[in-house]
Amino acid sequence: MDKLELNVTGLRNDLNKFTEQNNKTAQQQKLMGNRIDKIEKQLQSISNLYGDPNFIISELNERKKRKSEVVFYNVPESKKPAGLDRRDDDIEQVAALIPEDLSNKIPDIKVRRLGKPVQGKTRPVLLYTPSPATAREVIKINPAGDTGIKFKPSLTHAQQQHLNMLRTELNELIKGGDNKRAIKYINGVPKIVDKPELHAPREKN
16 A cells, blocks of 8 residues: 555646646747737738838938947937037037047037937937948047946847847746847847857867
8 A cells, every 4th residue: 555655646746747747838839920910910910011112221321320320328418408419418428428539530410319209218319420430430439437338339210120020039948947139230130149158268288
């Protein structure tokens, strides 16, 4: 009887483990299904646009223009009334973030805030530069201190859609337990790639 009871207990434990595994598998399948649905909808939306020759021409022109633009995030907004004084404050802040050797390439700084003012939110600042090469140099700048200010490329709506699609896909992968992926720009195009493996440092002889 003791052996039978032990066998029953062991089988019950195994059954509980299988049930738990099946529940996890079902949850992962649901997450995967939701992820596929979202990606299919986004792909359909993008493919519909890309099939239009007028859209393609417009998109290419817009991307060419934006290559000379840089978006500054988390630059504090001026407390002055809307107008030239407020813009002058933005110009002064942006100028202070650009090193002197690089500021010589942007003698006439032109900026504008993106979007409508919202209480409690900081709007991004769009900086116009003379060339794509200058814009790339600005993007490489690492602001000093813990300001939270970041410099990013200026993206078209289609590029933003594509990046959001990748972020959605990456978030679903992480929810499913896959933490070995990341978004990386390859030749200027964001893609989901495997994270590089971290190797332990070699011991010195």
